[in-house]
Amino acid sequence: MKNGLLKVLLAEDVAADAELCIDALEKAGFSVCADVCSRAEDFEQLIGATAYDVVLADYNLKDWTGIQAVEIVQRLGKNIPVIVVTGNLGDEKAVDCIHQGAADYVLKDRLSRLPSAVRRAIDENVLRRQSHVLAAALFSVKDGVLIAKAAPNLLNAQIISLNEAFSKITGYPSEELIGKHLSFFRTTGAGDEFFAGNEAKLSNLDVTETLDKRKDGSVYNAEWQISPIRNGPGGISHYVVIHRDITDRKRTAAELAETNEKLLRYSEELQFAKGHAEAATRAKSEFLACMSHEIRTPMNAIIAMADLLSDTQLTAEQSKYVEVFQRCGENLMVLINQLLDISKIEAGKLDLEQLDFDLNAVLAKTIALFESRAHAKGLSLSFQVGGNTPTRLIGDQHQLQQVLTNLIGNAIKFTEEGSVMVEASLGDTLSESDCFIEFKVSDTGVGIPDDKIAVIFEDFSQADSSITRQYGGTGLGLAISRALVERMNGSITVKSEVGVGSTFRFSANFRLQPGCTQTQFESAPRRILLCEDSPDNAFVVGAYLAGTNYALEHVVNGKAGLDKFKSEAFDLVLMDMQMPVLDGHTATRRIRLWEADHNRRPTPILALTAHAQKEEVKRCEACGCTAFLSKPIRKATLLAALARHLGRTTPAPDQSDVPPEVQELVPGYLKQRDLDLEKLRMAIEESDYPAISTLGHQLKGSGTSYGFDEFSEIGSALERAAKTHDLEETRRQVELLAGAVSEAVAVRLVTREK
Numbered sequence: 001m002k003n004g005l006l007k008v009l010l011a012e013d014v015a016a017d018a019e020l021c022i023d024a025l026e027k028a029g030f031s032v033c034a035d036v037c038s039r040a041e042d043f044e045q046l047i048g049a050t051a052y053d054v055v056l057a058d059y060n061l062k063d064w065t066g067i068q069a070v071e072i073v074q075r076l077g078k079n080i081p082v083i084v085v086t087g088n089l090g091d092e093k094a095v096d097c098i099h100q101g102a103a104d105y106v107l108k109d110r111l112s113r114l115p116s117a118v119r120r121a122i123d124e125n126v127l128r129r130q131s132h133v134l135a136a137a138l139f140s141v142k143d144g145v146l147i148a149k150a151a152p153n154l155l156n157a158q159i160i161s162l163n164e165a166f167s168k169i170t171g172y173p174s175e176e177l178i179g180k181h182l183s184f185f186r187t188t189g190a191g192d193e194f195f196a197g198n199e200a201k202l203s204n205l206d207v208t209e210t211l212d213k214r215k216d217g218s219v220y221n222a223e224w225q226i227s228p229i230r231n232g233p234g235g236i237s238h239y240v241v242i243h244r245d246i247t248d249r250k251r252t253a254a255e256l257a258e259t260n261e262k263l264l265r266y267s268e269e270l271q272f273a274k275g276h277a278e279a280a281t282r283a284k285s286e287f288l289a290c291m292s293h294e295i296r297t298p299m300n301a302i303i304a305m306a307d308l309l310s311d312t313q314l315t316a317e318q319s320k321y322v323e324v325f326q327r328c329g330e331n332l333m334v335l336i337n338q339l340l341d342i343s344k345i346e347a348g349k350l351d352l353e354q355l356d357f358d359l360n361a362v363l364a365k366t367i368a369l370f371e372s373r374a375h376a377k378g379l380s381l382s383f384q385v386g387g388n389t390p391t392r393l394i395g396d397q398h399q400l401q402q403v404l405t406n407l408i409g410n411a412i413k414f415t416e417e418g419s420v421m422v423e424a425s426l427g428d429t430l431s432e433s434d435c436f437i438e439f440k441v442s443d444t445g446v447g448i449p450d451d452k453i454a455v456i457f458e459d460f461s462q463a464d465s466s467i468t469r470q471y472g473g474t475g476l477g478l479a480i481s482r483a484l485v486e487r488m489n490g491s492i493t494v495k496s497e498v499g500v501g502s503t504f505r506f507s508a509n510f511r512l513q514p515g516c517t518q519t520q521f522e523s524a525p526r527r528i529l530l531c532e533d534s535p536d537n538a539f540v541v542g543a544y545l546a547g548t549n550y551a552l553e554h555v556v557n558g559k560a561g562l563d564k565f566k567s568e569a570f571d572l573v574l575m576d577m578q579m580p581v582l583d584g585h586t587a588t589r590r591i592r593l594w595e596a597d598h599n600r601r602p603t604p605i606l607a608l609t610a611h612a613q614k615e616e617v618k619r620c621e622a623c624g625c626t627a628f629l630s631k632p633i634r635k636a637t638l639l640a641a642l643a644r645h646l647g648r649t650t651p652a653p654d655q656s657d658v659p660p661e662v663q664e665l666v667p668g669y670l671k672q673r674d675l676d677l678e679k680l681r682m683a684i685e686e687s688d689y690p691a692i693s694t695l696g697h698q699l700k701g702s703g704t705s706y707g708f709d710e711f712s713e714i715g716s717a718l719e720r721a722a723k724t725h726d727l728e729e730t731r732r733q734v735e736l737l738a739g740a741v742s743e744a745v746a747v748r749l750v751t752r753e754k
């Protein structure tokens with residue numbers, strides 16, 4: 001009934017009777033919209049096409065009856081109540097009408113009853129529809145649902161209906177359960193306790209779990225829930241019983257609990273094993289550290305004795321034997337030192353220094369160590385520091401140098417031709433004074449197979465044992481490097497292609513020295529004046545300094561250099577000695593005079609000359625040059641010299657391991673090195689390789705003992721250069737030594753002044 005309009009279909013062949021019906025309804029307040037038909041076909045067509053609220057059908061029609069009207073409505077599946085309206089109807093026919101599905105019947109002489117019959121028929125129809133939906137919903141759920149008629153005792157509640165799921169769960173078809181009392185389920189599993197619930201218990205929708213038996217005897221875990229349907233205060237008309245099979249849920253829960261318990265047990269065992277393993281590793285590392293230290297001391301003596309022996313008069317055969325002693329001894333020392341490092345790292349005893357250092361100086365120094373080795377293999381070795389990279393850093397330069405040494409050493413070791421390149425650039429900046437520096441060591445060597453990349457950073461791991469037999473090594477270098485890099489908050493990775501080469505990258509975290517923020521660095525490069533008449537040489541120096549923190553000004557003779565020096569501020573001068581107009585000696589002398597006249601501190605002037613003879617060196621010193629670089633200049637040599645003479649924060653050599661009684665001897669030791677320099681320069685002039693080798697050898701043996709590792713490194717390089725008669729390399733190392741000695745003297749002076 002929409003908008004209060006009652007849509008009625010009248011099956012009536014007497015028009016006046018139809019009018020009477022409509023009248024009766026309208027009098028009772030219905031707004032009626034009626035269709036009237038007398039033939040069954042018309043009736044069927046109308047009922048199929050329109051949604052009527054009610055059908056009023058005369059019992060006795062011309063060729064058909066009201067009962068047929070009921071049948072048509074049902075056949076068409078229409079949910080429309082049919083009220084039979086008739087002249088007079090015996091009781092038997094009346095009952096028949098209701099049986100057939102009519103909603104009601106009304107006598108024509110009692111039409112006053114029609115409105116209430118219509119109202120009730122429509123209401124009941126609505127109710128029926130709703131309960132139909134409800135029942136369909138209830139009976140389509142997966143849980144078993146059963147409805148029982150209430151009785152004074154729950155056990156005696158009688159089952160009146162159940163859904164398909166209930167039968168499926170229990171195995172009992174509905175016909176076997178309908179009519180039975182709920183007490184039936186005592187035999188299937190729901191025990192007395194379950195039924196002992198009083199009304200209060202029932203009404204709080206408690207769920208009870210039981211172990212039930214299906215009709216076929218199989219057992220399952222069940223869940224029961226009974227709720228009452230009330231028909232007024234205090235009265236219960238029915239019970240709704242919900243029944244579920246929870247076997248799977250129970251099994252999963254049990255499995256989960258078991259897995260949890262196992263996991264807990266494993267985790268306890270793991271924790272225990274971890275504790276044990278850690279304790280064992282610590283003990284092993286401490287033992288290793290202790291043993292390595294103990295082995296190092298006698299090994300030092302063995303190597304020293306072998307060195308002394310090699311200095312005595314030996315036959316060629318004896319010399320060969322001693323060489324084997326020395327080589328194996330040194331290899332053993334490398335291994336022991338690496339073991340010591342790794343055990344220190346594992347035992348957590350690796351402390352990071354936080355000292356000022358210059359990145360350029362560290363790179364130049366490290367590269368210098370490898371130059372002769374690279375040169376001997378015909379490899380080019382170079383380094384580059386990215387333009388905006390801060391170089392005055394605070395951190396542990398020794399650890400950094402060790403990582404670089406491992407990577408560069410490997411790169412040279414595993415490369416037969418081509419180049420090894422080292423690059424440094426600014427990585428992530430954490431704050432104004434805290435940043436990461438990214439390092440890259442790339443080579444054009446044998447490369448590493450993909451499947452080995454993952455293992456080479458492990459202790460004692462090498463990519464290919466046959467290659468390793470050829471190249472030697474312990475497999476510890478990269479493991480140590482990784483640990484050191486991680487201590488510096490960084491990470492290390494490698495990309496490699498077999499036959500093409502490898503690129504190792506690592507990052508490390510450093511603080512910037514006060515006053516050296518990145519922006520300041522960018523805006524304040526060190527200014528260098530190059531006085532050089534040869535365009536080729538000037539081009540080479542320019543190329544070396546491209547991308548570094550040095551700004552180069554070039555002039556082509558001494559006169560222009562002197563003028564430029566007077567009019568602008570420079571941090572360092574590179575002075576060629578032979579130039580037109582005004583030569584380097586005169587220009588340097590005049591610069592020194594001008595500085596003295598103007599109370600200026602002497603600017604470092606590095607002489608560039610192709611004549612490495614003693615007289616020339618003396619002439620350079622006499623005219624006021626700070627140091628001397630022989631042509632052709634190598635990039636690393638130039639950068640090392642610049643870093644040495646411009647580094648405002650040259651770190652003191654590490655003398656923490658040197659006993660105080662030895663430290664007292666350092667001044668005398670350093671003086672002796674000045675004499676060494678004299679002797680070395682003479683030996684170079686006379687190409688006296690045995691003398692160079694002996695001096696280098698002594699230096700190698702003594703440097704570290706006095707706290708000057710760099711002297712020992714230079715000593716080794718001199719020895720090697722002497723062996724291959726490499727005069728150029730010898731010269732270079734002598735310059736490095738000169739710089740290192742004067743640096744050591746200067747640092748001692750500064751330290752004493754403090």
Ligand code: ADP
Binds near residue numbers: 462463468477479
């Ligand atoms: P090792 O002392 O054997 O060199 P490392 O830990 O330094 O030990 O290196 C482990 C292995 O990684 C080396 O044995 C080598 O197989 C491989 N490797 C390291 N660096 C390179 C490189 N630059 N080129 C090719 N292979 C390399």
